[in-house]
Each structure stands twice: as structure tokens, then as C-alpha cells.
Amino acid sequence: MKRYDLVVVGAGPSGLSAAIEAAGRGMHVIVFDENEKPGGQLFKQIHKFFGSKEHKARVRGFRIGQELLEEAGRTGVEVCLRATVIGLYQDHELVVRIGDAIEHVKGDTIIIATGASENMVTFEGWTLPGVIGAGAAQTLMNLHGVLPGKRVLMLGSGNVGLVVSYQLMQCGCEVAAVADAAPHIGGYGVHAAKIARCGVPFYLSHTIKKAEGTDHVTGVEIAQVDEHFQFIPGTEKHFDVDTICIAVGLSPMSQLLKMAGARMADDPKKGGQVPVCGRFGATSLPGVFTAGDVAGIEEASSAMIEGRMAGAAAAAYLGFMNEDACEKREKQLTDSLSELRQGMFAPQNKGKQLTVTDEGIPLSKTLLTKGYVSDEEIEAFPGFTHRVGVHPVIECTQNIPCNPCQDVCPKNCISIGDQITALPKVAGGAECVGCGMCVASCSGQAIFLVDEDKGDGTAEVTIPYEFLPLPAQGTVGTALSRSGQPLCRASVVQIRSGKAFDKTNLLTMSVPKEFAMRARFFRADKEAAK
Amino acid sequence: MSECAEVIVIGGGIIGCATSYFLAKRGVSVICLEGSDYIGNGGSSRNGGGVRQSGRDPRELPLVMYGIRKYWPTLSEELDTDCEYHQDGNLRLGKTEKHRQILEGLTAKAQAVGLDVRMIGGDEVRRINPYLSDEVTCASWCPTDGHANPLTTTLGFYKAARRLGVRFITGEKVYALRKVRGRLRKVLCTSGNVYEGDTIVLAAGYDSRAIAATVDIDLPMQKIMLEALVTEAEPPMFRQMLGTADADFYGHQTNHGSFVFGGSSGLEGFTKDNGTPICCSLTAPCICRGILKYFPDLADAKIVRTWAGWMDFTADGVPILGYVPEVPGLVLECGFCGHGFGIAPGAASQIAELITTGTTAVDISALRYDRFKAKI
Amino acid sequence: MSEASEKQKAMKLAQEAAASRVNDRSRDIGEFVPAPDDDIIVCRCEEVTKGEIRKAVHDGMWTVTEVRRYLRTGMGLCQGQTCGRLVKGIIARELGISPALLEPATSRVPMRPLEMHIFANEEKEE
Numbered sequence A: 001m002k003r004y005d006l007v008v009v010g011a012g013p014s015g016l017s018a019a020i021e022a023a024g025r026g027m028h029v030i031v032f033d034e035n036e037k038p039g040g041q042l043f044k045q046i047h048k049f050f051g052s053k054e055h056k057a058r059v060r061g062f063r064i065g066q067e068l069l070e071e072a073g074r075t076g077v078e079v080c081l082r083a084t085v086i087g088l089y090q091d092h093e094l095v096v097r098i099g100d101a102i103e104h105v106k107g108d109t110i111i112i113a114t115g116a117s118e119n120m121v122t123f124e125g126w127t128l129p130g131v132i133g134a135g136a137a138q139t140l141m142n143l144h145g146v147l148p149g150k151r152v153l154m155l156g157s158g159n160v161g162l163v164v165s166y167q168l169m170q171c172g173c174e175v176a177a178v179a180d181a182a183p184h185i186g187g188y189g190v191h192a193a194k195i196a197r198c199g200v201p202f203y204l205s206h207t208i209k210k211a212e213g214t215d216h217v218t219g220v221e222i223a224q225v226d227e228h229f230q231f232i233p234g235t236e237k238h239f240d241v242d243t244i245c246i247a248v249g250l251s252p253m254s255q256l257l258k259m260a261g262a263r264m265a266d267d268p269k270k271g272g273q274v275p276v277c278g279r280f281g282a283t284s285l286p287g288v289f290t291a292g293d294v295a296g297i298e299e300a301s302s303a304m305i306e307g308r309m310a311g312a313a314a315a316a317y318l319g320f321m322n323e324d325a326c327e328k329r330e331k332q333l334t335d336s337l338s339e340l341r342q343g344m345f346a347p348q349n350k351g352k353q354l355t356v357t358d359e360g361i362p363l364s365k366t367l368l369t370k371g372y373v374s375d376e377e378i379e380a381f382p383g384f385t386h387r388v389g390v391h392p393v394i395e396c397t398q399n400i401p402c403n404p405c406q407d408v409c410p411k412n413c414i415s416i417g418d419q420i421t422a423l424p425k426v427a428g429g430a431e432c433v434g435c436g437m438c439v440a441s442c443s444g445q446a447i448f449l450v451d452e453d454k455g456d457g458t459a460e461v462t463i464p465y466e467f468l469p470l471p472a473q474g475t476v477g478t479a480l481s482r483s484g485q486p487l488c489r490a491s492v493v494q495i496r497s498g499k500a501f502d503k504t505n506l507l508t509m510s511v512p513k514e515f516a517m518r519a520r521f522f523r524a525d526k527e528a529a530k
Numbered sequence B: 001m002s003e004c005a006e007v008i009v010i011g012g013g014i015i016g017c018a019t020s021y022f023l024a025k026r027g028v029s030v031i032c033l034e035g036s037d038y039i040g041n042g043g044s045s046r047n048g049g050g051v052r053q054s055g056r057d058p059r060e061l062p063l064v065m066y067g068i069r070k071y072w073p074t075l076s077e078e079l080d081t082d083c084e085y086h087q088d089g090n091l092r093l094g095k096t097e098k099h100r101q102i103l104e105g106l107t108a109k110a111q112a113v114g115l116d117v118r119m120i121g122g123d124e125v126r127r128i129n130p131y132l133s134d135e136v137t138c139a140s141w142c143p144t145d146g147h148a149n150p151l152t153t154t155l156g157f158y159k160a161a162r163r164l165g166v167r168f169i170t171g172e173k174v175y176a177l178r179k180v181r182g183r184l185r186k187v188l189c190t191s192g193n194v195y196e197g198d199t200i201v202l203a204a205g206y207d208s209r210a211i212a213a214t215v216d217i218d219l220p221m222q223k224i225m226l227e228a229l230v231t232e233a234e235p236p237m238f239r240q241m242l243g244t245a246d247a248d249f250y251g252h253q254t255n256h257g258s259f260v261f262g263g264s265s266g267l268e269g270f271t272k273d274n275g276t277p278i279c280c281s282l283t284a285p286c287i288c289r290g291i292l293k294y295f296p297d298l299a300d301a302k303i304v305r306t307w308a309g310w311m312d313f314t315a316d317g318v319p320i321l322g323y324v325p326e327v328p329g330l331v332l333e334c335g336f337c338g339h340g341f342g343i344a345p346g347a348a349s350q351i352a353e354l355i356t357t358g359t360t361a362v363d364i365s366a367l368r369y370d371r372f373k374a375k376i
Numbered sequence C: 001m002s003e004a005s006e007k008q009k010a011m012k013l014a015q016e017a018a019a020s021r022v023n024d025r026s027r028d029i030g031e032f033v034p035a036p037d038d039d040i041i042v043c044r045c046e047e048v049t050k051g052e053i054r055k056a057v058h059d060g061m062w063t064v065t066e067v068r069r070y071l072r073t074g075m076g077l078c079q080g081q082t083c084g085r086l087v088k089g090i091i092a093r094e095l096g097i098s099p100a101l102l103e104p105a106t107s108r109v110p111m112r113p114l115e116m117h118i119f120a121n122e123e124k125e126e
Helices: A013-023 A061-075 A134-143 A159-170 A189-196 A255-259 A300-317 A323-340 A365-370 A404-408 A437-441 B014-025 B061-070 B072-079 B097-112 B122-128 B150-163 B207-213 B283-294 B296-300 B344-357 C003-019 C050-058 C064-071 C084-095
Strands: A002-009 A029-032 A078-080 A083-088 A093-098 A101-112 A116-118 A131-133 A151-155 A174-180 A202-204 A206-212 A219-224 A237-239 A243-246 A250-252 A264-267 A272-275 A288-290 A390-394 A447-451 A458-465 A476-480 A486-496 A505-512 A521-524 B004-010 B030-033 B090-094 B118-121 B138-142 B167-170 B174-180 B183-189 B194-202 B221-231 B241-244 B249-253 B259-263 B302-314 B320-323 B330-334 C041-043
Touching: A002 A013, A002 A300, A013 A029, A013 A061, A013 A101, A013 A300, A029 A083, A061 A300, A083 A101, A083 A255, A101 A300, A116 A134, A131 A134, A134 A159, A134 A243, A151 A159, A151 A206, A159 A174, A159 A189, A159 A243, A174 A189, A189 A365, A202 A365, A250 A272, A255 A272, A288 A300, A300 A323, A390 A437, A404 A437, A437 A447, A437 A458, A458 A486, A458 A521, A486 A521, B004 B014, B014 B030, B014 B150, B014 B330, B014 B344, B030 B194, B061 B072, B061 B344, B072 B150, B090 B097, B090 B122, B097 B118, B097 B138, B118 B122, B122 B138, B150 B167, B150 B344, B150 C064, B174 B207, B194 B207, B194 B344, B207 B330, B221 B283, B241 B283, B249 B283, B259 B283, B283 B296, B283 B302, B320 B344, B330 B344, C041 C050, C041 C084, C050 C064, C050 C084, C064 C084
Parallel strands: A002 A029, A002 A101, A029 A078, A101 A288, A131 A243, A151 A174, A151 A243, A174 A202, A174 A206, B004 B030, B004 B194, B030 B167, B090 B241, B194 B330
Antiparallel strands: A083 A093, A093 A101, A116 A250, A206 A219, A219 A237, A264 A272, A390 A447, A447 A458, A458 A505, A476 A486, A476 A521, A486 A505, B090 B138, B118 B138, B174 B183, B183 B194, B221 B259, B221 B302, B241 B249, B249 B259, B320 B330
16 A cells, blocks of 8 residues: 555645645655645635735735645645545545545555635525525635626625625625624724725624525525524615625534544534644544644634644654754744734634723724724724825724734834734834835735825825726726715826735825825726726 | 333344333333434444345244334334335345355245245346346345335334333443342443333343343354445435345445445454444445446446444344343343344334233244354 | 523533433423424435424434434535534524534545445555
């Protein structure tokens, strides 16, 4: 029987990272993945990642995937695609379906990195064509170039729901609304703000009552729920949509471990049935490790570190790394992971409702219920400053582990400090040159350049803009507020699309100066768009 | 709540559930203890669903014939559960001269007990089941055999018994039996709970051996793993129960359309038990190859699940039934050797009759616990 | 005792019973009460409704595994990938216990449906 030092199941972010880490230490590694392309969910992630430089912050997910693949190639990892592991048996044996045959393979160590699958909710009509997972919508759009629908209702305001809503709009779909049964938006405020300023309404404490249609979705009815998640009569709202996206969480795909007899536990905080793990992804089965969502739902950045950890643990298990080196490496990775697992959205804060930031600033209430920070609330945040001349205005209001804005400013105008979750501040005497690097590098698209008074009664606002077609200079239209409401007339003064901006265009619009601190999106007039 | 009942049944498989049901129907109070967390978790939920007389040992044949005459045809109504019983015959298939000899031997023995079973040739086999390959040259054919759904039948007995007031307790693992003043009385559980009954029925499959040992009774049984698989739903093809002379596979098509097949790799009896539900990696492929030689049309049928289960295999291949005079109050109902499903209503009804009346309609004396003797 | 505290006590007893593994199936879980959403399909592969699952619990099927064997929930092509969590939630609610106390159904080979001729075709060692 074929035998490897390490067999990895799943070529997603954690599996590839594990394979690279192990192969780099001289292990003979194969990765099996059932898909046609490697990368797991990474190639669907067209948005820029959060974190620090080390976590590949401000790099788009699919590019991280490309980098991982290149690294895997360099380190000699064999990636076997269209290879479905159908079972994990005794004695470290896997049976893999490849083409029209099955193959028996053994690994002295095994890393299960099979990821997660989407959860569903039931409501009248949920089995109609047109009700799909948000992840499925993302696959259709970003991997296959297929539009899931024309007008979509998103159920779920976690990061998946928010990010996919934005991507749906980027693809030209209309997002009718985002609904969530919870009373507060679950994902990053900056993700919510991105779609709120485009005019997408949020309905919190609302869920789907029924999908309408006979052979496919033609509409949806949502209604408000009370604190026991029971519908409140009379609160029904109807939307004409052809697609309903469900983004209500993920469940670990831990079946291989379960069938092989690994000790499992039901952990709602981790998303469901997960293997009970010791240090660095060690399961109860000797020599079998796990990494990524399969051991608890998180996100790709931490999955990649967990993969590295499991890879190092497998290397140490087989003597490819001595104790000292292993300990050192693991310390390094643990630190890196702890850095990511900080802030308001850290696993330890799951389910908690915080009211102030680490800095003691009251958290925006409208952000949590409507998706945007109100004009009054925004003034309290340290990145929101008024100055003469062009300067960054940072609308980052939650403590999340992310700091590229601090690194990219050539003039050191922006500071976060050593605590990566601290809110960015605009530094005192530093001179902004209006280069726009901060605007383009903010993964949350929460930084704007504002010149509050051009001296002629107008102001200039530079916004990150990731929609097509790109309005030309001189295009006239409407400036929208943070809540997506039309504010005033606006005209495009400049469009910048530098390579360093990595496809985040910088759109500078001219607005009457009283709207300088409120205009946050631009919508071209229909006529002008043609 | 009282931990006493007239009868304590140990084992919540189809034998335990059916015995509880027939006892309760006769007005007896019953507590049924199941060691696992699930009703019907052993062979009862893992077998191929055969309700078969042909191919059986003459010592147990009368019991299964009785059950098929008396209970199976009306069992769904009786249990208010669709047991999916079909009495459309059993084909035991052969391809070689050696197979023919095996089948003729089995057929002659069954005919001697009065079973309607006969040998047929390849052409007649394909008239009954046109999907069989030309490799099939002979078969034994028993028209009164059939199949049912072991999952719903087992849970049906449970449901019906529960409705009649039987108290079922799962997750209650029995580790010992105790006599009180010369008569078996107490059932001790690992939870610390103790149950008491006038009669104790031991229907715990292979685990019965360890439990019986606590009252110094040895039941010569082995634990042998058998595996099975199920396909996705396919269009209706045939209704017979199938087996082969070589025992390479057996099974049927269910009402749902899926095919349930059991089979063997030849390594049974040597399978490693690591306490997990995992099967042997060699068995399912072997079963598939076996099936496709007989049914080439099933090549594209997708398998959605495979599973394994343990048989309680006795030294002579037939169950152990009845009272143990050395241990008054103990009734054995175990060692069904992997064919306990079809025989369950017959066996359970007879044990209930034995407990309540002291006699049985069918003679079960050949299945006594003390029949095991040295060969010379 | 007030109705609320009585309900709380019953809930606590149910939780304890489920956690201890010893599960007395004669415990009173009340009568089956029809609900307006009983005809919603929960298991798409096998088209099993919420009402059927709830009724099965009242017929004594108190575990995901028993409901599965009784009604075929999770027995289809997806093997419960979609409905597993939903079925668990419905059973738990009907029993008045936390879903975390219910063991999910067993996972088994194959992870994905596999044609018989492929399963039969073992790559031979060179």
C-alpha cells in the first residue's frame, strides 16, 4: 500500500498550510482534495483580508491561495485533485476515489482539514429553487462566473452574509435587504457599512416567514420576531426577489474523524460536532491531527496558522523536527494566532454584547442594527478628525485585529500602536499628502480622504470604489450618506486605479462642503452611466 | 418508580423488543434494558432484512416457519408501523457445480422439514428475476420467503410494546445477574441501578455471554463482524430476497428503491475491533464486485452508506433458547448467528408463551443451552 | 408551584435524564400537539416533514439515530449533511432538552455517494 509521511485531506487554506509546513521539514506529503481546483474557499474570497502584514492583511483571498499553491509547489507537496477521500479507516488508512477507481493509502500521520458546510433554516418554501446558501452563491459568482439571481434577499448578517451581499452587488445583483433573526448585526461593522452606504436596508430581529413561488422563488416575506424568536403578527414585509441567500453559519465537516472513532464533542461555540483536540490539533487518534474549520468554525487567516501548527506537530510526531525547534515554532505560531483571536469578535467574546470599545468609546448602536454609524456617533472615534486640507477620515469603530493602514501611510499619519485591535488614530502634526494608500489598503473600506473646504463652497471626498463600470472623471450623480440615503449632487473629480491599490479604485467626488463629513458613496445618474 | 417487574428483558434489539411486546400483550409487566443509547442498535438495525426459511438449519426452521405463517403477513397492522414485508420468494443463487451441490444439500434438508423449496435452473431463475447475469446456472427457490425493513420492524415492536406499557430504559448497561434465595432475581447495572424480576430474559446478543457468566453459565458464542451497504434509490427492479451459495452477498431492493446488500470478504471472524463504527476497508469493494457479477445492471448505482455489525455466532450456528434449570428464572434468547431478524416474531412469541404458560406451540428443545457437547 | 417554575423543573429533569445517558423512555413528554408548520419538509433528500419527526418523538424515537431509522431522515444522498442539525433541533425541542445533549447520527463510509463499479475497482499495486 502507498504510504506517506503525511496525508492531508483538504487543500484549503489550513490543509495547504499544513502540507507546506510539513514538507518544508523534509516530509513526504500528499494532499487530497475532491474539487477540481485547490484552495478551498480562498479562491472565492475576492475581498481583502484583515490582520497584520504577517497574516497577509490587505491581500485578496484568492491571491493568498495562489501564493500558497506556489509555496506548496516549491516545497514539493503533491496536491492530488478530484480525489475524494471516502473513508478514514483503522491503521491510518484512507480510501480515496480517484477517477473510476478507489485507492488505499496510508499516512504515518494524517491531517484532516475538510472545512465546513453551510447551515440551512427551514421556512415555508425553503426547498424552492432559488433558495441557496450564501457560500453557494459565492461559488457560482466567483468560481464559475454565473449570476445567482437578479434580486436577492440575504438572511444572515454575519461576515459571510455581509461579504457575499457586497459581492452580489459587485456582480450586478440587487440586494433587496439583509435580514437576521438576531437583534444585532453579527459580522464586522465595516462590512455592514460597505453595503449600508449603497442603500441596502437591514432588518434585524427579522427572519423569513415564507419563500413565495410555485416552481422557483418569486418573492419572500419576512417578519419581526420577539425575544423567543416567535413571529410578531402584523410585522410582515414583502420583497420581490428571485433569490434567497442563506448565511446562517457553518457546520464543521468532521465526518471522517467521527467515523474513525476520534473523540468528538458538540460545541455550539465551534459550530457543532468537532473533534476533541489537544495541543496543535492533535485528535484522540494518535498521529491524526486536524486544522481549520473542521475543528471549529473561524476564518481563513486563523485556519492557515492552525494548518501550520498541525503540520509542525505532525513533523515533531515523526521526528522531522526536534523538540526545541518544534517548541520554538509553535510558540511563534501561537503568538500569531493569539494576535488574530483578539478584539470584539474573538472566539472568547462570541455571544457577548459589548457596549464600549477598548478605548472606552460607546459602540455605535445604529451600526449594530442598521449597518452604519450615525452622524452623531461617528464624531467620537479617534480616526474621525476635522482638519484643514486633505486628510484621512477613518470610520473604523470596532476593535478588530487589523493594522495595514498604519503600515501603508508614507507620512505616518495613522497610528494603531502595538495593540493590533486598537482603533486607528490620525496622528497630530503629520502631514497627509493625499496619496490614498490608506483608502485602498483598508480591508474594511472604512477610510476616506476628505478635504473639507476647497475654498469655493465645495469639499472633496475620496472613497474606495470597487464597482464596474467605473465612472469617468466629470460624471455627475448623487452622493449617498452612510445609510445610503441621497444627500446632494456630486461630480467625479478624479479616479485613481494604481497598481498598489490592488483593484480598489479611488473615486474623488466634489460635494457641497456641508456634506463633506456625510457623503460616503457615489451613485452616477442613470443617464450619465450610459 | 418501581424498579421491579414480572419480567426484566435484557437487550433492546428486535428480540428484546418483540419479547417485551408479546409478554405485554399477554398482560405481563416488563422492563426492557438496553445497554447502548439506542433501541435496536446491534444486528437488528444492521442486517439485510431477510425473512427467510430456506437455507436454515432444521432445528430452527419450525420456529421461523411458524412466525411467517402467524405473524409476518399482518405485522405492519399489528405494530401500527410499516414493516415493508414482502413475501415474494428467496433465490439462493449458484454459478458452479460446487454451488449446485451446496444448494441441493440445503434444499433436501429443508424439504425434509416440510418447507416448499426446490432447485431451479438458470433460465427459470432469469424468468423470476430477469436482471441476473448469465453466469447464474442454478438456484434454490422458496416462494414463501421474503424480506422486510429491519429498522422499522424493530422500532415498530418497541413502539407497540411501549404503548402496551413496557418500560424501556436505554443507556442502562447490565453487568451482572444475582440469585436471591436460589432463584434468579436481580439485574445489576453499571449505572448502579438494580432491577428485579420474577423472570429475566437474556436477549443481549453477544453480550449475553458475559452476563450469563455472572451466574456461571457459559454460552459458546463468538463475535463475528459482518458488513452491509445501501445504494441510492433506483427504479423498482425486483421484489425477491437474494442470497448466494457462496455467501458472497445477500440482500434485496427496498420499498424506497434502494438496494440493501450484506456480504463478506472472507476475513470475517478476524476483524479488528477498535470500538469504532468503522468497517474493514476491503469488504465493501469485495461485496460490490460480488454483486456486479450477478447484477451487472447495478454498476452505476451509487452507494451512500456502508456499515458493520457483530453477529453472536454459536458453536453450532443456531440460537440458544429457553429456560436454564440450573438458574431458575433465567430465560435465554440469544445466539441468533446473524439470522435473528426473520425469526424474531416466531422466537419472541414462543418465549412469551413459555414464560406465561410453561409450554410452547413449536418445539424449541433442540435449541437448549446445554446442547453443546465435545465431538468424541 | 407556579406554571413557570414547574416548567423549569421539568426542563431540568429532562436535561439531567439526557445527560446521565440512562434514558427512561417512559418519561412523560406530553402529548403531540399539531403545529401550523408541521408540513414543512426538513429532510430534503427523503422528503420528511417536521410534523412526522415530531410525531416520531412521541412514538418513542428519542434519538437522532432512531428517528433516522424510523423515518429515513438523513438517509438520502447527502447523508444528513443539510438536515442533521435541523432534525436534532426538532427532537431536542420536542423532548425539552438542549440539542447538545443529543448525539448526531453516526458518520459512515463513503463520504460522498460512490458508484458500485468504482467502489468495486481497487487500484492494484504495481
